[in-house]
Amino acid sequence: MKKTTIKTPTFIALLFLGLSTVFAQDVAMNSNELELFETDYKADPEDKEVIKETALEEGKYAYTSKGKEVIVEIKDGFYTEYHGENEFIKAKIKWSTENNYKLVVTEINKENLPFKEGTVMETEIIKVKGNRFYYESNLEGLTWSGRFRKID
Known part of the structure; x- marks a missing residue:
């Protein structure tokens, strides 16, 4: 060897x-x-891919609740509902896909609501027909369907 x-x-x-x-x-x-x-x-853990094409563009929409028209404005990353008589709900809108978003409530000036600031609601746009946007929402286990109408 x-x-x-x-x-x-x-x-x-x-x-x-x-x-x-x-x-x-x-x-x-x-x-x-x-x-x-x-x-x-380092990437910020909250930073994800920016969704550029979204089902709802910035602008004004309307829906009917309890026989009253509610105006919704989407602008600069915020979703604001105006309920008349100086009542509103403001939330940060975070799109996860073209048709799915989360709203994180940041400010409320409306009585008798079952949620508060920081509450998260998830919504999916399930159909678009002309200027109507049909959606399904989930708020803390409560689900419902509805529709927006683009007005501006």
Whole structure:
């Protein structure tokens, strides 16, 4: 059986490369430069793909509730319902797909509602026919269907 020997200079070179790799990782993990890199390029967990084409565009819509017309305005990432007599519900609208969005209630000035600020409602636009948008909504386990009419 023939013995293979590693020459001293080769051994020292391999040892040096191995140790420098280990120390380089330690330096990188403790480096302020790495923290700056992570801060600049980390993705915000709330940032997801921006949905550019949505079933409901910015503008005004209307629907009927208890015999009264409710005006809905979608503008600058917010969904606001106007119920007359200075009553309103304002929510942040977050689209997950072209036809699905969540509303997170941010402000309320309306009496006798079963929800409060921070409540989340999910809605899916299930059909579009002309200027009418048919939807199904879910609010804390309560579901219903309805429709919007585009007015502006």
